[in-house]
Amino acid sequence: MAAPLTLLLLVAVTVRAALFRSSLSELISERVEVVSPLTAWKRVIEGLALLDLGVSPYSGDVFHETPLTIYLFHFLVDYAEVTFMVSVAGSSVFSDYLFRKQKFALEADRYPLDCLELIRSPKEMYYIPLKVAMFYLLNPFTILSCVAKSTCGLNNAIIALFILSTIKGNVLLSAIFLSLATYQSIYPLTLSALLTSVPLSCLINLCVTQWICVFLFWWFIVQYAFMYLGSLFVIICLSFFLLGSWDYLPSVYGFILSVPDLTPNIGLFWYFFAEMFEHFRLFFLCVFQINVFFYTIPLSIKLKEHPVFLIFMQLAVISIFKSYPTVGDISLYMAFLPVWSHLHRFLRNIFLVSCVLLACSALFPVLWHLWIYAGSANSNFYYAITLLFNVAQILLVSDYFYAFLRREHHLTYGLYLKRKDGSEATLVLK
């Protein structure tokens, strides 16, 4: 297993190094699909330059990274490319390690006999970690994001570490990484919903009676919340002491939540708020921000026994509906897709979705050029492709969710279902 992974890492690093040295790196780091005002490398350099000039980087509206990021890059600015490559390689190694360690319990006797073909064989599962690593490392979105030195790569690495430590059951590390991820951008807060699903699977063997179960469950929640909030508090106070002021709070979190910068990107916010009537701006801002956090509780109730799929769904919802998405965020949840490769027989729209995603990815730079450089198109063209891209992503995610739920249903009720009169049944959602 180590040899193919090493080979994969070598290939990925080579591709990235080649692109770093070419003239394309300048071009890629300016693309609005790859970098956003939150993650652009140009703005990190600007923040460092402002710090050198003696001006607080948060006194203007150009720099929106957290203080810990400034200090990290203060020391690593010359090795920026290496940092990003390491973080990308790290994420993939972590996810590889993660999926190897995950227990796919083969409890064949629990399921009806005809479902045997739904259960994954160990042989299939053997290759899943490698496929995940490959999906992440060789995804063009990840490569573009890494070459552009977008700090999204660092965010992805922290989230991957969080997932790894959660699945391994290390509560303290999991809380620390989650607080780091939340500190960087607010949205990973929804991942704390994992609290409900992970302890159940961890503690299931400790439950002697029901009351002990409930007590242990709540004790675990309290412990985790304490560690999470405690580490978040520590990190925020540390940031205050690094720069000596609370200026970074409105610049980072106020910026993410109130969306003042309307630079085009692949998300839904920019054009919506560029064309919003002033009277309704606050209302729709609240609606759109609540929309990201809204699915946390329903999803965690529905998927309380499947924490990995819950993570996938949460990450997908964040990537689609966050205020400044980039292709780096998309590549993170797409890396999970090989884990559900056994669901392909229940997927309904996969061909349409993949065609639309490919077409939109190709059309983004074309229509941007036509709008900004050629002047023969206007902003509506780019906006239309943004809409289509997001609809395709939503379809993809809901398709996988449907397939997952359907497989679960079949595992419980059997694969070949018959109607009352004995003919073959069709399943619908009612």
Added chain:
Amino acid sequence: EANAVIIPQCSHIPPGRRGCLMETTVSPNKEELVIRPLHSGDIYTSFQFRTLWETDFTRENKVSHYRLFPKSLGQVISKFSVRELHISFTQGYWRTMQWGQPYLPSPPGAELWVWFQDSLTDVDGTWKELTNVLSGIFCASLNFIDSTNTVQPSASFKPLGIGNVTDHQIVCTENLTPWKKLLPCGSKAGLAVLLKSEKLFHSSFHSQAVHIRPVCKDDQCKTTSWELRQTLNVVFDLHNSGQGKNEWSLFKMFSRTLTEACPVASSSKIYIDITDNSQGEQFELSPATPLLSQAVVLGDRRTFSVYDLTQQITFGTICNVLKLPVTYSAHAGDMLRPLLHAERYVAGYGLQTGEIHTLMYNNHPYRSFPVLLLDSVPWYLRLYIHTLTVTSKGKDNKPSYIHYQPSKDRVRPHLLEMLVQLPPNSVTEVTLQFERALLKWTEYTPDPNHGFYVGSSVISSLVPSIVAMDTNNSRERPLFSSFFPSKEESSYFVRVYTEPLLVNLPTPDFSMPYNVICLTCTVVAVGYGSLYNLLTRSFQIEEPSPGLAKRIANIIRKMRGVPPL
């Protein structure tokens, strides 16, 4: 279209020393006109009207005795605790390379800079009120001045200096009329008779300004009086209006002639610059005048023919008018090259990024001098200060002082001040990259594809002078040479304004707000709907629904109480 620029006056003066003018002989009202033929064939005329007012606002009593000082401005000074005020309205751009240095530089558009008294606490509120009041006095739309285009420079040594420039102002007759009303004689007598708008606005460059500042009455500056200067600079293009003949006269330029001096003016003079005409080889003035005067202005010793309007013999014997026709006989020689000159332009293509290039020319053959560059860029052009490069003669020239205040979206503009040493006989290029922002659809001007104006940058410097400047401020001097007092003999103060820039921003489609809201909400609803379905519904085996006939039969059977089919 408005952006902020700060114009600090005399920024080279070290702190603690104010550049006070001294007037020992109190002449409350002076007016003068300077006419300078330029090498390009244009005529530069500069009117200056000065009124002095003896009053002391530091004593807290209200002043209500106005004589020659206009009441509206006096009330402005006392109500808003103004220490100094300079406002100018300019149409056209001063071409330094063709016309030389102006006596009073001004940027295109409207410019206002104010210094408040130290006792003032609420600067922002007072600034807003002051701009509105001045907007009313001068019939100009200065009320567009707000925090998004106002800056406070650090290199100004008056801590409350606050200033603004708006570029899109078209200066027209409705601005000239209230300006003329502030003059003691109005437009009825004296030099103001010449100010007829139809001729004045038919010119290449037109600038009117009002300057209010305190001046010292003696060496120790124990008492101060207020000085109001109203200046009007016009450059006439005689090739356009002269029908090809090389002659000009007061009547041809202003369509009026002078008949009498202003009765309340203690001094009313016309100066014609005859430095290039020392032997009368270029042009001929008539009526000739025996009065000559010499003054050192802008680093050059110039000779002037003086016509004193308070003397009756100035006016011709017939018809009692002063016509002053001039005929050119030979072409002009070489102009003295201005030592400091600047240009600015935007480079780059597309609507995403761009670069501002500022070129500063030092034409002195062997002396280098420092210049203070002040740039104020609106917030929607996001500057990246790490891309700032300053090169002279191809090599890097690091500025010795940089003060940069980044912009805050929709609150304040960028402010960049730099002290750069210009090497002799060289061009220094300052480049800065920026990114263009997409604004909300309500923030665009009614004609968004015209572009957005970026105000002129200001370059102030003490330029080394070949001729010894006159530092004796106690003598009675012509107004045009005493506006910027010189502290040393070897240099004089120069302020150069660059061109304003016109920058295009990417625009959203203005006809689409409702459509965009609907479409985006549809996409969000698609996401919500799919997830809602999957979360709340469960899989069931679908029973085929019976045909219509069977369904009706079942309903009837249910009503009868019989089991269905």
